[in-house]
Amino acid sequence: MSPPVELSPTAYLKDHASAGRGVFASNLVPAGTEILSVADPLICIPDEAHLDTCCHYCMAEATDEASSVNQAYRPSVKLSYCLGCRVVKYCSKTCQATDWKQKSHKYECVIYKAQYPRVLPVTARAILRMAKHFLSETAGSNIVGGIGALKAHAEDFAKSGGERWEMANLTAKATAEFSKVSKQVSFEAEFLRDMYCKLLVNSASVVTQTFDPIGLCLAYQGAMFNHSCDPNAIMLFDGRQLSIRSLKDVPKDAEITISYIENLTTRKERKEELKSRYFFDCSCSLCSSDSQPLESIQCTKCNKSIASNTNICASCNEAVPEDDLSAVLALATSVTTNRSKKNADKSAELALKSLKSLYGTKLLPSTYPPIPQLHQDLATSYIDEGNWKSAFLHLLTLYVKVYPTIYNTSYHPVRVVRTFTLAMVLIQIAVDEPEGLGEKIDFTKVLYGLLTEVYGNVEKSHGGQSSFAEVVRRKMEEVKIDIGIDSNREADKWMGKGLRAVPGLEGEVGKLVKIVDEFVGTLKSG
């Protein structure tokens, strides 16, 4: 048994009873605090789709093509190509020089250039960096034992075979071949395959402030956290800076866990994904519990929730016929499976059709997977198109019917960001089509209520020094001036509360709930 290692002022690493190593709290960690911050992850690079729009070092995004709502999150950034390879871009000479000297672009530039106009996939680019770094690493050079000590599960990958193993071999072989053009160093395929396995098990998606994936990150300390489907912490990105923040109070010496996957899925789907991607059987508190809140269905007679482990409504005793229930659950599974396929049709048309078919069963509430994801994907598509009213209706449905169940703390970072997006979309509606919602809402009050909710939670969700907190503060100031609020007194009264808790907003909340009920009603009737 190795001795514990301090990972940050609040967390230490030690051997875990059943999961290799794990991270534990050094003292009580209060909810909404930073546990770990890594300013310079070993690897943090854009994926293929974002090579043209993200700085290859700091991950800043170019603003040119973003819609007005997405621009609210970003400072103005212009990117220029590396003139050597013309594949990667930078926002400044400093980023370019750091990437060149410290992050291996000096070595990989010639490899990228030889492949141009073909662009290497993000996994191939990442394993080249890992391999290069591995050569200069000694076991004691880093507190977690470096790349050598990262779990690879290589035998499990080989044993499970299939497409993933094929891809590991193909990527490693092709990358080894490509690396030969470098005069500095080239690699064997088998060694690169080992790097590939380590990458897949230990890396995380880099996400924007709106949680859209833009790249891949490998940070030693970040890779030490084990998974739970009901985690007490979350990984966030601010550009290339990775942080882990607590979602709940974590008692001294308790394990700190994050979620590796999109955990808004059914238990069966979560367990299958974790087994196939990370090679373990999840036995977290949620997977071991009889109650699966997301898998509750809705009673067609009294509209109350029916728990996931029964087909009988506890409120009115109505029984849902088992065959009907099986058919509905199979439909939900098939929508999820089709969406997760490679080259799946991700169009808004299909998402809307799927959403209507799920609601059309009348048995599935807005929280049942994959309904929340479909609403979110549709909102994102409509924001990109500038279709504010449709984006608003989907985001508002999530705000009213989904977030209180799936993110049961008001400072959950995803909930805070989505609420901010809802406020930004509301601004667009107020400008473009204020009569478009049917119900006349007081835009000023609702907007101010949403923003104060975000403003009051951002310290806990993201930290006061984060770029997102800065974006929120700026927007709050702008809106206060626009709507003629010149003191903080009124804002303070509302601070941190949800719309529902703000005095004087009950009427507006009632109207919003009615808008959502009518909207879901139209989706149910196809």
Ligand SMILES: C[S@@+](CC[C@H](N)C(=O)[O-])C[C@H]1O[C@@H](n2cnc3c(N)ncnc32)[C@H](O)[C@@H]1O
């Ligand atoms: C990113 S690593 C986490 C750190 C790892 N425990 C170590 O010792 O290096 C991911 C791997 O840790 C293990 N792991 C993570 N969460 C687990 C869990 N809840 N139960 C069992 N094993 C887990 C699995 O082997 C998984 O592939």
